Amino acid sequence: xxxxxxxxxxxxxxxxxxxxxxxxxxxxxxxxxxxxxxxxxxxxxxxxxxxxxxxxxxxxxxxxxxxxxxxxxxxxxxxxxxxxxxxxxxxxxxxxxxxxxxxxxxxxxxxxxxxxxxxxxxxxxxxxxxxxxxxxxxxxxxxxxxxxxxxxxxxxxxxxxxxxxxxxxxxxxxxxxxxxxxxxxxxxxxxxxxxxxxxxxxxxxxxxxxxxxxxxxxxxxxxxxxxxxxxxxxxxxxxxxxxxxxxxxxxxxxxxxxxxxxxxxxxxxxxxxxxxxxxxxxxxxxxxxxxxxxxxxxxxxxxxxxxxxxxxxxxxxxxxxxxxxxxxxxxxxxxxxxxxxxxxxxxxxxxxxxxxxxxxxxxxxxxxxxxxxxxxxxxxxxxxxxxxxx
Amino acid sequence: xxxxxxxxxxxxxxxxxxxxxxxxxxxxxxxxxxxxxxxxxxxxxxxxxxxxxxxxxxxxxxxxxxxxxxxxxxxxxxxxxxxxxxxxxxxxxxxxxxxxxxxxxxxxxxxxxxxxxxxxxxxxxxxxxxxxxxxxxxxxxxxxxxxxxxxxxxxxxxxxxxxxxxxxxxxxxxxxxxxxxxxxxxxxxxxxxxxxxxxxxxxxxxxxxxxxxxxxxxxxxxxxxxxxxxxxxxxxxxxxxxxxxxxxxxxxxxxxxxxxxxxxxxxxxxxxxxxxxxxxxxxxxxxxxxxxxxxxxxxxxxxxxxxxxxxxxxxxxxxxxxxxxxxxx
Numbered sequence: 001x002x003x004x005x006x007x008x009x010x011x012x013x014x015x016x017x018x019x020x021x022x023x024x025x026x027x028x029x030x031x032x033x034x035x036x037x038x039x040x041x042x043x044x045x046x047x048x049x050x051x052x053x054x055x056x057x058x059x060x061x062x063x064x065x066x067x068x069x070x071x072x073x074x075x076x077x078x079x080x081x082x083x084x085x086x087x088x089x090x091x092x093x094x095x096x097x098x099x100x101x102x103x104x105x106x107x108x109x110x111x112x113x114x115x116x117x118x119x120x121x122x123x124x125x126x127x128x129x130x131x132x133x134x135x136x137x138x139x140x141x142x143x144x145x146x147x148x149x150x151x152x153x154x155x156x157x158x159x160x161x162x163x164x165x166x167x168x169x170x171x172x173x174x175x176x177x178x179x180x181x182x183x184x185x186x187x188x189x190x191x192x193x194x195x196x197x198x199x200x201x202x203x204x205x206x207x208x209x210x211x212x213x214x215x216x217x218x219x220x221x222x223x224x225x226x227x228x229x230x231x232x233x234x235x236x237x238x239x240x241x242x243x244x245x246x247x248x249x250x251x252x253x254x255x256x257x258x259x260x261x262x263x264x265x266x267x268x269x270x271x272x273x274x275x276x277x278x279x280x281x282x283x284x285x286x287x288x289x290x291x292x293x294x295x296x297x298x299x300x301x302x303x304x305x306x307x308x309x310x311x312x313x314x315x316x317x318x319x320x321x322x323x324x325x326x327x328x329x330x331x332x333x334x335x336x337x338x339x340x341x342x343x344x345x346x347x348x349x350x351x352x353x354x355x356x357x358x359x360x361x362x363x364x365x366x367x368x369x370x371x372x373x374x375x376x377x378x379x380x381x382x383x384x385x386x387x388x389x390x
Numbered sequence: 391x392x393x394x395x396x397x398x399x400x401x402x403x404x405x406x407x408x409x410x411x412x413x414x415x416x417x418x419x420x421x422x423x424x425x426x427x428x429x430x431x432x433x434x435x436x437x438x439x440x441x442x443x444x445x446x447x448x449x450x451x452x453x454x455x456x457x458x459x460x461x462x463x464x465x466x467x468x469x470x471x472x473x474x475x476x477x478x479x480x481x482x483x484x485x486x487x488x489x490x491x492x493x494x495x496x497x498x499x500x501x502x503x504x505x506x507x508x509x510x511x512x513x514x515x516x517x518x519x520x521x522x523x524x525x526x527x528x529x530x531x532x533x534x535x536x537x538x539x540x541x542x543x544x545x546x547x548x549x550x551x552x553x554x555x556x557x558x559x560x561x562x563x564x565x566x567x568x569x570x571x572x573x574x575x576x577x578x579x580x581x582x583x584x585x586x587x588x589x590x591x592x593x594x595x596x597x598x599x600x601x602x603x604x605x606x607x608x609x610x611x612x613x614x615x616x617x618x619x620x621x622x623x624x625x626x627x628x629x630x631x632x633x634x635x636x637x638x639x640x641x642x643x644x645x646x647x648x649x650x651x652x653x654x655x656x657x658x659x660x661x662x663x664x665x666x667x668x669x670x671x672x673x674x675x676x677x678x679x680x681x682x683x684x685x686x687x688x689x690x691x692x693x694x695x696x697x698x699x700x701x702x703x704x705x706x707x708x709x710x711x712x713x714x715x716x717x718x719x
Contacts, residue, residue: 194686
């Protein structure tokens with residue numbers, strides 16, 4: 001028997017720090033990683049295929065279940081894609097509300113990332129602090145759509161319901177609380193020597209590599225590439241908002257940490273603008289046959305009732321054609337490629353999941369480094385396995 | 391003679407029970423304090439303020455099935471928890487818990503045994519605990535455990551040196567190795583060795599945390615990397631032996647730190663034993679506080695920190711102290 005100098009370790013699918021059911025096959029020489037190979041598929045639920053067998057509007061809840069930490073972003077991406085296919089324009093209020101919700105989602109997702117990343121590095125308390133703040137955002141989801149995680153609140157052509165009456169007050173509270181708490185996190189982590197040692201110079205990716213790996217989101221911007229779809233290819237009225245793209249310089253885990261904190265601050269800026277500028281008006285586009293008519297009309301007008309009934313039972317027919325709509329989700333560029341064939345069911349729904357594509361660079365990040373850095377790298381990429389496997 | 395043996399036996403039983411209870415309630419203290427720091431409630435249902443939680447935990451662990459995975463080295467696997475547990479208990483033999491007192495007309499010493507080389511004895515026995523952890527990691531037949539075991543042996547050997555050096559300063563000043571004698575020399579607050587050896591005290595605390603494998607030096611366990619490290623494959627009472635061993639070790643280093651630097655049981659107004667317990671749990675609180683605050687070191691950084699920072703500092707501290715002791719005569 002040939003003597004082997006290295007040890008094969010199976011990290012996952014049941015491992016506390018692989019953020020779900022990711023499995024990483026590691027070949028280690030002592031504590032040094034010789035080879036790392038991420039193996040996925042343990043959470044494959046066939047979401048894309050499921051969406052291809054459902055009516056357009058019934059496929060929407062599937063999107064919540066991909067990146068379950070950023071449900072509103074996924075809803076938004078899918079709805080924008082279908083709206084593009086149908087060529088629907090939504091009212092101004094809907095655009096503002098969507099931007100506000102998408103940015104709240106970004107904060108919520110980054111908070112979970114911050115908590116779990118710190119937990120991976122051993123700073124346990126951070127997890128509970130981050131979840132405490134996320135609670136405020138989850139409560140807003142609940143007030144809006146009745147659900148705390150699988151919201152399905154953003155619908156094709158508008159929103160599921162009007163914004164709740166106390167929406168403004170709730171979001172104001174977020175605007176007030178989060179900046180103070182960010183300050184606390186910074187005291188706990190930013191200048192903590194152990195945290196800096198663990199993250200600085202770890203999981204480094206150069207700007208060139210980041211582009212070649214087709215990375216997006218904080219993984220790309222952390223390396224100094226100023227690319228943000230909200231600026232580069234604005235959707236849902238992002239061009240009207242004033243904010244800066246946060247970016248790093250060294251492309252290491254520490255830069256991405258600072259970058260995500262900065263993104264939370266920028267999101268707060270956007271949320272404030274969207275609250276201030278929120279126009280009044282309908283919360284759905286008026287597109288009979290595609291968007292549900294108002295409930296009062298359904299109860300009192302025959303045509304509305306017929307539209308309602310037909311839409312719920314048969315769905316709407318989308319034109320023949322293909323569209324691709326990408327948005328900047330908290331994890332990166334999430335894109336929906338939808339092919340319509342004239343029936344009420346999409347022929348093809350393909351998702352470009354940021355987590356999946358960002359995860360591919362994991363071996364490059366941790367080969368030749370130490371075992372502890374694998375944990376830091378996985379955390380720094382910010383993956384959600386629901387989105388990786390779909 | 392017989393009387394002496396009986397007194398000694400009773401004292402041993404009392405100390406063991408007290409230490410085990412101390413361990414049990416340290417777990418509760420840790421959980422409540424960490425919960426408080428993390429905006430949680432912590433265990434509060436078993437008994438008033440959750441005071442019966444350690445008892446419930448113990449009972450649960452006893453009744454759990456003892457799972458021995460296939461492919462373990464049975465003999466070593468069974469022995470390892472005991473080896474990890476015993477040395478930390480042994481350390482309490484020379485700790486002066488209280489002043490001498492008289493009971494039923496007999497003078498009773500506040501120490502189990504007043505060894506004239508008490509300090510050396512403590513360092514000798516506590517360093518044995520690493521064998522338990524190493525052997526557990528090796529005999530479990532699991533790769534994560536093995537890595538935990540390797541990390542632990544490297545870490546404990548590296549920090550043992552600085553750990554020993556940190557108290558040399560005190561010993562040079564006090565000119566004794568007896569724990570009782572050390573306490574006797576710190577009769578007022580101003581005579582506590584912490585004032586004469588502040589750097590020594592800080593270094594001692596740091597090394598002690600590393601020695602007992604506690605956060606931020608908890609690499610052998612590192613649940614986010616090695617799942618549970620050396621005790622991944624252990625269950626039931628075998629696991630709890632490690633657990634009690636860890637807390638007993640924490641208590642032991644707190645007791646030693648209290649005795650050497652913080653004046654032991656000396657203190658105004660309150661009875662000596664109360665002072666002792668207060669100081670020890672003050673140290674324990676510090677441990678828990680660190681755990682709630684700091685991220686974990688990385689393996690290479692831990693080694694760098696130990697060899698390139700702690701060790702030279704401890705050496706410097708020793709040399710400066712030695713110089714002053716010589717100079718002052």
